[in-house]
Amino acid sequence: MPPCFDNAENVTIRQREKLIVLLGRTDTGKTSTFNLMTGLCQPIGNRISSTTSKCYSSGNYIDTPGFGDTRGGDVSHLSLVDFFISLSSGIDILFYFVRFGTMNTTDLNLFLDIYKRILSIDAYENSCLVITDYSLANLEQVNIDGSEERKSLLKQLHDNDKYSYILDKFQNRVMFLDVSPTDYSRRELSKEIIDRFLHSFQPKSRFNCQNLQDAYRLIRRTQEMEEHCREYRTEIEELKTENEFLRNLYEKQIRHCQQLQISYEESTNQLEQVHQQTLLTIETNHILTIEEMKRQELRIRDEVKQVRQQLEEIEQEMDRSVTFNVVSYIPLIHIITNIMELNTKRKITQRIRKLLHSKKKIM
Template identity: 75%
Template sequence: MPPYFDNANSVTFRQSEKIVALLGRTDTGKTSTFNLMTGLSQPIGNRISSTTCQCFSYSNFIDTPGFGDTRNGESSSSHLSLIDFFVSLSSGIDILFYFVRYGTINSSDLNLFVDIYKQILSTEAYSNSCLIISDYSLPNLEQVNINDSDERKYLLKQLHENDKYSYILEKFNNRVLFIDVSPYDYKRQEMSKEILQNFLQSFRPLNRFNCQNLQDAYRLLRRTQEMETLCFDLKTQVDQLTTENQHLTNLYQKQIRKCKDLEESYQNSIKQIEQIHEQTLLVVETNHISTIEEMTRQEFRIRDEVKQVRQQLEEIEHEMDRSLTFNVVSYIPFIHIVTNIIELNTKRRITQRIRQLLHTKKKGL
């Protein structure tokens, strides 16, 4: 079994023979044809998945992984596997065999062809390419591969009526071979091998397909892969930021609700304070009115007493005028009068003090 090559510079090709690369969708007969031309027995895939996972070479033939492998899809990683090999292949390629199955080509196959030649290789590769239609099971296998034969002309006319075949044939200038590499028919295998060998001997491309032309596509796909990784990382960061933003939004909403509760509590407290203040003012005012009324009554009583004392003083003066001498008993009413006068003055001072205090309290409220 030949080795797998990570670096095609380690591959030594026979310079006298053309370097041939086999391309196409998964399970179109590439590895079977590779085994037929090299005499090897590489594992063969099926219609679901490809067995060939890396490019490898033997006897100037290069087998490549099948495009459209259902295990990997038509992702850029499968393209890069091919480009990594071709870019490092400094000697270039003489012939590119592009494989399709007979009678099964569809829009997906045509899109894959366009993708390979425009995005992976280049349009310059058309002049080095040949269409290989595998699984051609009709009896006239030999006749349809003879130039200018009626069978070949009729078959090519039918193919050109199919816009998908016609597109590829026009790009390849009608270079097409029909082969049948079925493992159950040794004779048709040998016939197919001879058809391929005759074409390799007769076809002389103007120039080798220079694999350096793949550099732009190589950088583009590498950049695409890097961008896909970057986009994935950015998406992860966006998801994290979205989660954090949702968390912050929830916290913000909680704080808003808390602020509203505090504001409502504050308003209730203000109302309660206003009610208490009104009640306090009412009580103070009521007490003040009661105090003033009581003081007014006391003032009236004091005035009455003063009036009585004055009357008594007047009577004493009259008595003194009538009598030049006094006895001890006459001093008793006088002492009583003096006492009342002192009490009256004291009550007046108390009244003034109370009024000053009430006036001060009223200003403070």
């Protein structure tokens, strides 16, 4: 696996010299110190985002991306682990950078994240704390072992549990630097301080922790899981959209069924009303017909009565006289005709009654 360098084609690491890696939060002075020790002019970042996006090497110094970059996340972690794994020969010294007077809980948590999740506690033996932006006049004295100024400053730092935790892990290995580009003399003094430390500090062994492999797989796995999560979220959104469509369609069908039910009930009511009205009309017409036939029957009876009377008179007349006029047969013909008509109407009435009776049964 090749090193992840910006200047990958020009990397030449001198194996006989100590390999130094610069680590730390964004804008803690890593790249400024890297430029000071290598004579390069790598662009520096700000307190929000890191300009260094990949590991950059010159000589035996390696600059790394700043942790806590708002644009980075696990990408910078993965890049660093990828690079560390590529250094099969290991690392001699790890410079961990913080700013003087600005150490807080977030910085301490970032330190723990780097050394426990990415590196390992084995890296403590090869690490040194580098405190930048030290602007006090006693810059040289606080970097001399055993000096009163250094003892006093270390005591102040140990009173702060954030600095104290790191110093205890690093066995009080700490440098104070001022790499401000506006003060050339303090920059040169800082360079001398780093050179003296590198000459005096002899790590027991190179750091080459197997846990980096686990960290590499863990971060890769995390990225894969995040990718799966994004895919699942997309599928969930699509299912939500489809479910919303189906829900709207279901509600629409429910409303349609309700409308059909209302329409059916209205049609049934109308049909019932029409049926009742038809029955009422038929019954009324039937009653009227029967009443009319009764009246006609009464009239016919009256006529029959009159005819009988006439017949009786005719018989009486015939008894009195042997001869009679042919005209006398006319009333008789009329009577016979009325009797036949009456019989016919009775038959019709009976048929109508039977018909109405059968219709009532059907209904």
